[in-house]
Amino acid sequence: MVERANRPSALTPGAAAPEAQVNIEGSGDSSKVVATLPSGESVEVLLFGATVTSWKSNGGKTENLWLSEKAALDGSKAVRGGVPVVFPVFGPPPKSGHPTSSLPQHGFARTSRWEFLGKSTSEDTVDSNSVKLDFGLYSKGVSEEARKAWPLDFGLVYSVTLSKDSLQTIINVRNEGETSFEFQFLLHTYLKVNDISKVAINGLTGVSYIDKVLDASTHSQSGSITITGEVDRVYQSIPQDTTSVVEDGTPRFDVVRDNLPDTVVWNPWVEKAKAMGDFAPDEDYKHMVCVEVGAVNGWQKLEKGEVFEGGQTIKSLL
Known part of the structure; x- marks a missing residue:
């Protein structure tokens, strides 16, 4: 685990500006990388699944991600909450006839141990108060079971960039084998809100979606999304980049997609929440x-x- 060398500091009068602090805490599958900006904002990334389990903005005072009190943080199962990485298949795999058919739901990335590749601090990034953490997962690093189910050669680099008011998460997928392969990818982000009954999700008006609660029927979104029961929808081929979360009339989050066409909106509501042990x-x-x-x-x-x-x-808008 080699950390990138720091670039030389600029020759300016006075003391150098403080840099973000990056530490590795815990051991084994409980290991996590914790980064904190000089202004107090922080992010925590579990090496198991490269799952972001905490993102605090507003000087470290505001937690933006929801994490279950029973989330497994020891590598025993996928994390319930935060930002799990879904790859190379979303949801239950095709029943037969596809290379991902033997994989578990949501694939293996969220249940594999990733390698911490190092950090880039403010000198390497556009934002003068930010830090970028890189994580890698490769064919040889997945379990024997996953390798047998999906015996294709790939390389993943996942970059998590913490800035004062935002968190960026970008995946780079490379085909390192001799044959082509197909995949799906999703960032299963759990955003924390105060009261779901006061939440509206904007930016998807007119977009076609598959409603998994209504037998996978297809609909078109009319106006804002409000949540009054179980919601499980896949919005497809979205023309605009930004989906906004508003709570009690106040903007809370902007979620800006980068080269990804789809968005899932999900809330388990009463019965499904009770049925999930974690x-x-x-x-x-x-x-x-x-x-x-x-x-x-x-x-x-x-x-x-x-x-x-x-x-x-x-973007955290508080």
Whole structure:
């Protein structure tokens, strides 16, 4: 695990500006990378799944991500909450006839241990108060079971950039084998809200979506999304980049997609929240909403040596 060398500081009078602090905490599958800006904002990334489990803005005072009280943070299962990485298949895999058919739901990236590749601080980034953390997952690094189910050669680099008022998460997928492969990708982001009954999601008017609650029927979004029951929708081929979360009339988040055409909106509501053993407290469906950017309508195809890159920037508007 080699950290990138720092670039020389600019020769300016006075003391150098403080840099972001980056530390590795814990051991084994409980290891996490914690980065804190001089202004107090922070992010925590579990090496198991490269799952972002905390993102605090507003000088470190405001937690923006919802994390279940019963989330497994020891590598025993995928994390319930934060920002899990879904790859190379979204949801239950095709029943047969596709290379991902033998994989578990949502693939293996969120249940594999990633490598911390190092950091880039303010001297390497556009924002003078930011830090970028890079994580890698490669064919040889996945479990024997996953490798057997999906025996294709790939390389993933996942970059998490913390800035004063935003969090950017970008995936780079490379085909490192001799044959082409297809994949899906999603960032399963759990946003923290105070009261789901006062939340409206804007920016998807007129977009076609598949409603998984209504037997996977297709509909067109009319106006803002409000949540009064279980919601599980896949919005497809969205023309605009930004989806906004407003709470009680006040803008809370902007979720900006980068080279990803789709967005899933999800809230389990009462019964499903109770049925999930790792969702706690049961009533916390009132305090979260998932706005998940991805490429999940069909498949992305990479030929030998080709690269795909896409992700999101979440802006905290408090």
